[in-house]
Amino acid sequence: MQKLLHNLNPEQLAAVTLPAQHALILAGAGSGKTRVLTTRIAWLIQTQQVSAAGLLAVTFTNKAAKEMLTRLSAMLPINTRGMWIGTFHGLCNRLLRTHHRDAALPQTFQILDSQDQLSVIKRLLKANNIDDEKFPPKTVMYFINNAKDQGLRADKVDAYDANERKLVELYQMYDEQCQREGVVDFAELLLRTYELLSRNQPLREHYQARFRHILVDEFQDTNNLQYNWLKLLAGHGSRDGGALFAVGDDDQSIYAFRGANVGNMSSFEREFQVKNLIKLEQNYRSHGHILDSANMLIANNSKRLGKNLRTDAGHGEPVRVYEASSDLQEAQWIIEESKSLIAEGASRSEIAVLYRSNAQSRVIEHALFSAGIPYHVYGGQRYFQRAEVKHLIAYLQLMDNPHNDSAFLRVVNFPTRGIGVRSIEQLQAAAEQYGISLYAAVPYVAGKAGSSLAGFVKLVEGVRFETQQLPLPEMVRVVLEASTLLQHYQNEKEGADRIENLEQMVSAATQFISEEGFGQGAPAYLGPQAQAQSGAAVALGDGVEVLDADAPLAAVMSPLSAFLSHASLEAGDNQAQAGQEALQMMTVHSAKGLEFDNVFITGLEEGLFPHESSSKEDGGVEEERRLMYVAITRARQRLYLSFAQTRMLHGQTRYNMKSRFFDELPEESLKWLSPKVQANWFGNKKSAWDMAPMSSAGSDNAIAQKIAHASGPGWRIGESVSHGKFGEGVIVNIEGGGGNARAQINFGQYGMKVLDLSIAKLERLGR
DNA sequence: AAACAACGCATTTTT
């Protein structure tokens, strides 16, 4: 135990060894949050305060869950398999599989990813002749997910106008459709579990009694449904609930746009009467100047629980700030700085380039490519999302649950087998008429269409029969052949990558089997009937069956069902491959939780970061500031901040002011670098424009011409000016000439103004 | 059924 707790600082130690009571841990960036969480689990088990089965730990991402399991295995000589550690969705999946009857779901229910969900909605809108101009599928999806995230079914959603009533109606129809198909979306996993436990008292009490300790990671990211889910499981309001241990950082709350509610932190404190509140403020990551910058910036936010990071490391290097004349030049500068970092011995994978939005990566990528520096961009398409992989998965889905219409439509004519739109329309009409799935409706379609559809059904049935005794990887292999997917891509000219991805499915299945305990020595899958009679299930009063605590997933679902869940819940890594010697590029959002020796935060301009659309939402700018806080705290040793006077965005040149965040950083921690070649609007031929590596692209020339034409005697486009009332601004355009000249000026947070140049008192800024 | 043109749209993202 000494070993377990050694090297913890006093706050960490206090958090780890708290009594079995509710607790809120405010864990600053780089304060050892994951360490506290995992050590607490290990400590609870080792001191025998709880068994491994009496504990539940929940995270948002699979990566975080895996990390926790890995660290735990290193701390304790226990088998972590079978422990209730996972994502909200993963744990819900497990509960719903175990209690599928009580949850009114088929045992082989399947999970829709966002793509699938959208296609269900599109189909629904089409089938009901709904104008998708008036009800865009994306809007409908947002409406439905939002309602579910609030814990509301269609009959509980308030509708104030005809439009909303229609949305509610669509929500209702969507849920019915999913129920018919035996599919659930992500939000449904949570809502269904929540409803199951609310409704079913014996079940609820069983789990409440079981989970003595519930631990939550990234608590600031929970939405209302997740918070209520936790309240329910922790037995809030009942005599004998478990202890809820929540770890989070309100300053790193950057997901309000997807329903996260930071307010859950204070609600938790109040509703659970939390007496144990511990702040982890000792930072083990960043040097002083970086931390000072982060602290001073975030102090500008009003709604905070209050926390200040400190470090024992020295001040370190100052934060370097660079003003570029253009986005191209900014990219060029990043390359120069990276080169010298690498020359000084920095590993490429320890250099991260962060940006607010993905559109900004293009220019930088181009420059990196030209310079021959290997790089990796996060956030591309994930393995299980690729079209060819989803096709193969659709065949597997049909074998496990033929009523999944999305899967059916995806592959009924892919590869093409002469089943055209007319056949599908006939089939859809029949399915509609009898209220059944497309698959079940096949026998009701007559004629040529009917026989080709029957051929498809025969194919699926045939493969299902043929493979039912085979191990999963072999099953995948057979489906790969029988579906003729491989053949199809072999005939395609650019199909080599796709074939490789398809082949990889066999190894993905192999790996899944071995990692998830479906391999040799795994408990045999019992099947729906056998489960109840076997030792895996214990009878609980009133005939409710509750699977035994340690019943692994392998006992409640077939390898195929499990693999399909896995494919939906874990779309595959788009996180960095560790050890890959490449410079890391990503949005600030995806950088959360990561750290690097050297970090560039780019595009620090008003309108971009903070993003312009954030100023419209209340609390938007504060969230942007938290985002900046997250970005800054990613850096261990060196931090670079940059902005550009001119930026090409959506095919238009934009003149932005530098971000307001610069004014919120400690001047003494910053070191302003002067551009190697300053942009020069006054005719200097050796300007940065000409030095830019890609100036032949044409855009620079176009800008240069525009400047030349618009140049009046006094003011020029792109020039920085100062105004008595609006402060600093950048001239974006000049209309008219002589005494009538008016300038359109971007005053950043004060907006765009058009000023008469003969009236407005402008001052030239010597930038 | 595939190839091509036209259109509109463009924060941030995990499950």
Add this chain to the structure above:
DNA sequence: TGCGTTGTTT
């Protein structure tokens, strides 16, 4: 500007 979606042509 550049991509993904939709409609049109061959």
